[in-house]
Amino acid sequence: MMTGGRQPSRAGTIAGSRRLQVNRACATAFILVLATPVAAQQKRPSVAPKAMQEVAPQLATYTDDVLFGDVWVRSQLSPRDRSMVTLTVLIGTGKSAQLAGHLNRALDNGVTPAEVSGLVTQLAFYTGWPNAVSALAVIAPEFTKRKIDTAALRAAVSAAALAPEQPATARDSNPAMAKGAPKFEALTANVIYGDLWRRTDLTPRDRSLVTIIALAANGDEAQLASHMGRSAAYGLTRADLVEALTHLAFYAGWPKANSAIRLAIADQGKPAEPVVSADAAPPLTVTPPRQDPSRGPAEHFTGQVTVTSPFKASGGSRLGGATVSFAKGARTNWHTHPTGQLLVVTTGRGWVQAAGEPVRVVGPGDIVWTAPGVRHWHGATATSAMTHVAASESREGTSVTWMEPVSAAQYTGPR
Template structure:
């Protein structure tokens, strides 16, 4: 009965997708008979264990949705992955498991419908002792349906299981449950942010990482996870700490930063942090993009430029007045390349460029340059509270002295 319901759901979605299509010539009826569809083994690179896929339908323009049945043998599961357009799972048989990154594992069974938000890192599969079949409906964005990541380890798969009675019903409840749970309970989760080395070598550092940085700061609602990722990636590029960049760039993509935006950050910081800092991060970007099968050909798409802010004419005039007599070429590059080209590129909004610039300048200790960008940030839509929270977050990645000095500049420019 559940499988019939799933098939009916597929038909309804497929019919609605085709309803808006404009036919050319004589319409053609396509029927894929039961038993005629190929059942393929899922690729080992992206799955663990025996997994079989029965593709029901592919995305047909103007629809961006595709669907299929996936059957997992006991213990089998996907790798960690995310979907740019999100995904819906309808369990038709057996018992399964699903988990979002940094959250408890949830058990699912026949009739359960699981909605996975866009760009959210997760995995799903069968329970250890029972197989599971689900219908998966996946939305594409810019031609990409899924971005694959690392495999789910046995330790992660066998982590803490949340019962239905213990599951929070809203995101706010989920955050509250995480923040109020004893530290010992959070450390029993499938993946501790501190990893394996910190608890063994520096347990005090591991406690700060798990309970303060990720258990508190990253979950604070004053700044979105996406914005926190922009700040973190900017700091790591600005300070040349590429060893930590791969994980945080991946986290940024999971948190909703688009690949075009992430690449825009790199180009932007070449100007503000210097070419060596940006070029040093290229290989890390390449590795992350390849792991997530990012279509790099789409990164060069040309779009209309953004409008200049209202304060731009005054800024250009002030720059000429201060520096033109000494360095006329520098003034020309500043006005024509930095502000009339870079700041008007559409791969980053003016708000995001302001956030990235403030984070990079603070991380490098260039606080005497912050005034103009703090004002520009507010003009572009950043609030004083968001800027203060971004610099609080930055303290963990650039150091407390840098954050303290930058916050003093905020007080001087924007007031208390």
């Protein structure tokens, strides 16, 4: 029994109950709509070209579902960085037919006109002037369509001051290059590292990313490892590199990406030698003798040579080396070291020679220093084995340049 008011009629109660059920059903339907993926509510328009849809429909499906439906939207790399990677591959490999669309996407993704200018300039040095010129023939009309003030762009580029030289780009002179190719060495030191890498139209991180992607897209593995080695100093992480190279696979091909990613994840996932503090390195390391023996490769040595106890310094040092044992009659090829080499003879008798100098005899306790860029060889004598510890520093990812074998006529000992 109710007091203080009227009792509702049975008809009113039923009507109210039905209204409540309808409201609940509408709310449930609305929630289901929100929970349904956008692709299920309305199929995303295809971005595949019409010719692809007609002639290669499976490729069109991969384009829509994998490349643009998955890779481009991955959060591991920003849309802007993905555009930088894509532009680099297209320009650096001369694929200007696809450039206009991706240029506009890049500008929409936050790449500035000044950064496009800096990217093209960087690629001129690393992939060749013709690629840059071909790209500019496409870029200039697109800038005009978007009413980009190229006069202001030119003025800004001209007025930009060079950034201070960073440790990662500091480069010692290369004596071998300075002697054999002095003009090339001067251009490398003064233009590439003294000017280009210090320009502010690209951040150091972007410049490193663009260079690595250009080298990877063209399969230039000899230079790729050293640039990966410096990338951490510019702020590129291993995850950044791997994701960028995964993106590259769709624009430069799986083989190029596979080779570059193998370099990036080499040495148990340490692509490059990030700058680490001395506190992060072990305070002291002891390498026992006769560890990890390997045969000296025939393309670098004559005779039986065994390499043991290889070592590599830590804490950012570029020093490395090993113990090398030569059977009698064994020796190295002619070779040079970019920063020189130190030998400490431990057992036996050996011969060493610098080009243009006489052969010298060395024995236990002798210390041999060979200056940077000097062509030389060393090994056992014809009648005695010899072992030495060898140490040298790397420069730009390499510590030795191998040359031709020492001939029998040259391997005659002191006269």
